[in-house]
Amino acid sequence: MAPQGPRRGPVRDGAGRAGRPRPGSRRCAVTQRLAPRWLEAETFDCRDAFVETLVALASEDPRIVGVVNDSVGSSKLDAFRTAFPDRLVNVGIAEQDMVGMAAGLAGGGRIPFVSGAACFLTARAMEQIKVDAAYSRNNLKLCGMSPGVAYGELGPTHHSIEDVAWLRALDQLVVVVPADPVETAAAIRWAAAYEGPVFVRVSRTPVPQVHPADHTFTPGRATVLHEGDDVTLVSNGTVLWRALAAAEQLAAEGIGARVLSMASVSPLDTAAVVQAARETGALVTAEESVPRGGLGGAVAEAVVAHHPVPVRMLGVDAFAPTGSAGYLLDRYGMSPEGIARAARELLHRRRS
Amino acid sequence: MPSTLSHAHLTLTRAPRPPAGAPRDEVVAQLRETARQIRLQDLALVHFAGAGHIGGDFSAVDVLTVLYGAVLDVAPDRVDDPERDRFVLSKGHVAGSYYVTLAAYGFLPVEQLATFLKPLSTLGGHPNRLHVPGVEASTGPLGHGLPIAVGQALAARLDSSPRQTYVLTGDGEMQEGSNWEAMMSASHYGLDNLTVVVDRNGLQQGASTEASMDLAPLADKARAFGFAVSEVDGHDHGALLDLLGSRERPGGRPRFVIAHTHKGHPISFMSDQVAWHHKVPDADQYATARAELDALAPAAGGAL
Incomplete structure (x- = not known):
């Protein structure tokens, strides 16, 4: 699957800031000794691969639904909403309810892809992730958007640097941190086919493609x-x-x-x-x-x-x-x- | 008296579901007697296991019995049927009475009840959907069942299915914010296929709900959240049957049923006593409680 939204030019830092030159560039440390290969690489927002893959999967499998906490824009799910307006469940800004409802949707035979900023999804709904997703082995997919320090200047309230440690402690939950659009798409495809709870990080920070186009994900x-x-x-x-x-x-x-x-x-x-x-x-x-x-x-x-x-x-x-x-x-x-x-x-x- | 529960103490017998069209009085009488049998069996389970939540068990038994005995479109041979009704026990700590109810209606072998809380038993202190047939959600932590039930009801809506979703919550549990998030969602999506039943026994672990964190006015709050609210005597099998068994649905609104109950009902020394949240009856108390339940047998002319 061809990743969407390629950007030509140097690999740069910052959410959505690639391609905009800034005086006194902060990226000197990165670019100092970079080979031309990296300086000239296209970069990608992995959310594009996420939503493109999800729309393709949902076209094939009517069980797939999206569940969001008012996060259609930040999850880049507009294309999903356009394609399947009845299959995008917005619960409002309510993460406990979001994961709990997803567990109920799974119990009703749906395959929910729960998509929200990783910091709120994981910290706010931790017990629901533990009990309603992992312990209950419900077939739901948790998609942590913009994890790590992707929100940059918004600060540690919006950073999600703890999610991997928290969720790795949970039995039964597969924890996936894809590196590029190819791997993001592969992980989402695998998650849709797997019967059980999964957490996938989906980053907005621009990254170059590092895996070959035919790369597959295997837990x-x-x-x-x-x-x-x-x-x-x-x-x-x-x-x-x-x-x-x-x-x-x-x-x-x-x-x-x-x-x-x-x-x-x-x-x-x-x-x-x-x-x-x-x-x-x-x-x-x-x-x-x-x-x-x-x-x-x-x-x-x-x-x-x-x-x-x-x-x-x-x-x-x-x-x-x-x-x-x-x-x-x-x-x-x-x-x-x-x-x-x-x-x-x-x-x-x-x-x- | 043996120190552990033996098969001699498995007094429960399978309760037949009343046939469609059976006279209401007969159905109610049968539900009443089944609820009494469930209490007797649950009393033995908790006594011999030396643990459990008998107070909440006994406040919830009548709602559970009416749901499984005459309301839910579920059956032991249809636990995976996508079109079955869904029931979520949000107050998972009353697992004892739930297991006995499931056994009474054939979801579990009665003999399996002897393993309650024993090492490696699938009948642990809180129900597990992966191990107990008929259990729709693994619950225990409070405030989880209602959001799950809303998801179940929404799934039915997406499927254009007539299947119904019921959830039983504790009243103290309504202090969890997740319930109110879920109630907003149920109302927003107009889920009139959802019925929330609150076991309104007025007590939580350490004190009354009002002393702990006032829930009043609960009915008004639910109404303000967009629910069609009813109040009912949660030990009146006829009233519960009429209300929960009705397939009439308020257009576009989910239902909120406040079932007024007594913790420990109808045992004289347990009823409305906060200590019986998870106190275990000793041998004398066990005998007394049994005698009180025996006195309510149809042959003795009693009524719960």
């Missing part, structure tokens, strides 16, 4: 995007392209960095992590969320249990100061150079 299965035997970079979501750019920088320095694309945070591909620990001896994790309990925590648990090696966990590990999404990712050490630096430091520590 508990990582993909190697870059080969290497000196160190492993494990990442997902909007940070994955940065890890890939970091691996290319490291390659130029003679350091072989394996990049594991780990959209499936729960269940985790433990085998791929353990193999990486065994073969490369050091891992860096990088994610747009709190690493304790998040992807970093998941990887560290697997490494400690099966093949202990040094692990460095990068993530947004605090209530962030004001700044755009891209600025904040850089600030928390996840510019390509920052990720490369973490890998170098880890290797230096191991060798010293």
Whole structure:
């Protein structure tokens, strides 16, 4: 499926701000040493792939309904509403009711795609997600829009950096953090076919396509995007392209960095992590969320249990100061150079 | 007296659903007796398990009996039928009386009741939809059932299906904001296929609902939220049958039934006593309560 809304030009930071040059650019850290490949890449808002996929699926399967908390615009669901006006349920600004009603819709034979800003969907409706979605194993799909620090300058009230850790703690819930439009579409297609509760992050922060067009999503299965035997970079979501750019920088320095694309945070591909620990001896994790309990925590648990090696966990590990999404990712050490630096430091520590 | 519930204490027998067109008096008499049998069995379950929520069990039994005995279009062989009516028990802590009701109407083998609250039993302290046939929602935390029921009713509306959705909530539970979010939705979508029944026993875990957080005026609040409101004696099987069994629907409005009940009803030392929220009857209390329920048997001329 061809992703919608491509933007030509440099990969930039900030929600919806790509393509608008700004004086004293904040993206210097990102672009400083970027290969032309990344500077010239088209970037995508993954919500476009989300809604395009959902509309296509809903055309085939009348059971699919959308459920929103007044979030038609922020979920980019206008196309869905136009195509299926009777199948978009707006519950108003009421997240507990939204997830509870979705559980009831699932009990009535529907497949609800619950779509709202990740920060409100997860924090406000946490018990409904635990009981009505996960424990009850209801066939509903939770789509967390604009997760992590996507809302940038709106601040930590609107950031959703805790969702991955919270939801990874829940039994029965599949937690997916896609990295680009291809993977977002693949995850949504898989979720529609899977009989059970799923949480998928859908980001607005512009990202380049990093997976091949025929990429599929399989829960508990990582993909190697870059080969290497000196160190492993494990990442997902909007940070994955940065890890890939970091691996290319490291390659130029003679350091072989394996990049594991780990959209499936729960269940985790433990085998791929353990193999990486065994073969490369050091891992860096990088994610747009709190690493304790998040992807970093998941990887560290697997490494400690099966093949202990040094692990460095990068993530947004605090209530962030004001700044755009891209600025904040850089600030928390996840510019390509920052990720490369973490890998170098880890290797230096191991060798010293 | 044995320390655990044995098959000798499984006194419940299957209650037949009254045939369509049966005289009302006969139906009501049968429901009344079934409710008495359910209370006797539930009393034994809680006594021998040493745990449960007998106060709320007994305030809800008559509503449960009328729904399963004469109102809901459900049957043990149709638990997966998409066109069945839906019932959501939002006050999941009265699982004991719910399991016994389900057993009375054939959804569970009566023998299975002996496992109530025992290790690895599927009959735990709160109902689980994945393990107990007939249970539509896994409940326990309060304020979950009503939003789920609204979703069920909306699904029926989307399907243009005549199936009905009923939800039984506690009254203390109405303090949860999620219920009012859901009531806004039910009204907004004009779900006249939804009936909310509130078990209005006036008590919650630690005190009266009014002392804890005043719900009054509950009827006016529900009316203001767009519901068609009725009030009924929640232990009067005839009145419950007439109200809940009616297929007349207020045009475009969901129904809100305030069932006035007594926690622990009709046991003399339990009724309206807040301590019986989750107190367990000891041997003497068990014997007394049994005797009181026995005195209400049709042969004894009593009435609940």
